[in-house]
Amino acid sequence: MTISTNLVTLGTAAQQVVGPSTEPQFVTMHNMTKSSNEYIFYGNATVGTSNAPHIDPGDTLQLRLLPGEALYAVSEPSGLDLGVFIQKQDN
Numbered sequence: 001m002t003i004s005t006n007l008v009t010l011g012t013a014a015q016q017v018v019g020p021s022t023e024p025q026f027v028t029m030h031n032m033t034k035s036s037n038e039y040i041f042y043g044n045a046t047v048g049t050s051n052a053p054h055i056d057p058g059d060t061l062q063l064r065l066l067p068g069e070a071l072y073a074v075s076e077p078s079g080l081d082l083g084v085f086i087q088k089q090d091n
Helices: none
Strands: 002-009 015-018 025-031 039-043 060-065 071-076 081-088
Touching (some): 002 015, 015 081
Antiparallel strands (some): 025 081
């Protein structure tokens, strides 16, 4: 198992926060802001503030990505930090 962490500062344009892998990945994301009405939206390469679910300020979300899947995010407002923890299932 390979573990990595990253702190990503997001803008209003879709930004890849987890790249694709040949193995499944378990991803934990945390919206580092504590201010109200500052959201991080996540999804595929077309993610935006009007077409994706969001992570509330201070909340954490866990996802499992299948082989070949990547994850993108944007923030509203621009400049929010996203904490990312990735576990790759190596064979």
